[in-house]
Amino acid sequence: MVNEAATVVFNHNLTQTDTSTKDTEERDFRERYTVELRKKRQCGLNNYYRVDELLEERKQVNQQQMKTPGRRGEVIKHEEISKEMSRRLLRRG
Numbered sequence: 001m002v003n004e005a006a007t008v009v010f011n012h013n014l015t016q017t018d019t020s021t022k023d024t025e026e027r028d029f030r031e032r033y034t035v036e037l038r039k040k041r042q043c044g045l046n047n048y049y050r051v052d053e054l055l056e057e058r059k060q061v062n063q064q065q066m067k068t069p070g071r072r073g074e075v076i077k078h079e080e081i082s083k084e085m086s087r088r089l090l091r092r093g
Contacts, residue, residue, distance in 0.1 A: 030076060037084045054088075057081060 040053035058081045065074040 026072070026076065029073070030080060033077060033080050034084070037080060042085075042088060054081065054085060 037054065037057070040057060041051075042054040043052045058078070061074055061077045061081065065071070065078065068074070
């Protein structure tokens with residue numbers, strides 16, 4: 001009985017550690033990706049000749065999400081791209 005209780009406590013602590021590790025990994029991934037997105041150029045609405053790097057990144061993420069649906073990384077990337085685009089629109093306006 002004592003061994004079973006110790007195993008349950010150990011498994012509970014292990015689950016908490018895994019969850020906190022995943023949270024920190026996700027936070028770090030979001031921060032690094034946000035920095036990467038801020039480096040990308042975005043063209044104005046009337047510019048047909050330049051490449052809109054932020055829009056290209058969104059297309060690439062959407063395409064990857066269609067190939068492998070349900071991956072957390074692509075969901076996070078899509079959220080961060082949306083945040084960056086809205087941040088840039090608000091900064092202009």
